[in-house]
Amino acid sequence: MADPRRGSLLVATPLLEDPNFRRSVIFMIEHGSEGSLGVVLNRPWTRSSEPPLPEWLAREVILPKVYVGGPVQPDAVVALVPSSADLPGGSKITEQVSMLDLEVETGMSEEHLEVVQFYCGYSGWSPGQLRLEIEEGAWWTFDSSLEEFLCDPSDCWRTVLARQRSAASLLSIYPDQAYMN
Template structure:
């Protein structure tokens, strides 16, 4: 008999210490959608080393001077479609390609980046290259294998917590100290 998992949309996935996939080791993923067809999320704690200014210089070299947000980090959102940019942001601002997912929105169009660069974008935002994706049943299998912890997401962890503290802050939502987790995995 196969266990049925409830939707994890609006949840964090927190990589367990033994996560071997280098794309996800020590990551926190915000899950946007999860159903019988699969799941889609954005890694929220893996800076790419690029800034918004770097990205816009590549996309729109004619607009070289921007606002104070020039130095905003751009994240590695996941290994899927890593050539595409995504903006995870608070509900409200609408751009071309904005889709609402519960309490947050995801935009995949350049007009959102330009608005952020001009200081007119969403107050809370995370810019990412690529996303995380799982096919039908794949995430459920990883959960059965104890690869992830999951908990309801808190936007403050995404938008207000320093990058290096996001994983421990997400785990703390469950009352878990990742430093004290056993590296042994088992099933009852």
């Protein structure tokens, strides 16, 4: 398992029962001496209210993919683009994922706008907090790929675990309600 870093994945272990993070797959946007920040990739927006998306997006003809990025600042929106293309208004996190500046209208093509994923809120850790949670067995860290952005959110946790070349892959078949077996 790799150490957490910008562009890596943080995957909840079966021990993590917090409803905000149970079976979550988090894409790490920042990780350093000042703390860590990421967004949950597999929690689609299901709330009855409209998500707090940028006004310029309302003028576009796409139905955006919106997720709950985490419990911190739910009105803050992070936009990630799973594409290797250089995008206007984008800054690369990895070779295949960019983050958009939502303060300005990007002028992106409809083709690129269709793959943008919006995350309302984020997941954050103070300095040393994430390291402690990993040591306590709450998280695994793995390399990321485009697959996490393209798979069905309900299968994302299992998909990430199944592709690992470690004992973690065996947990991809771990039942949702282990106590019911």
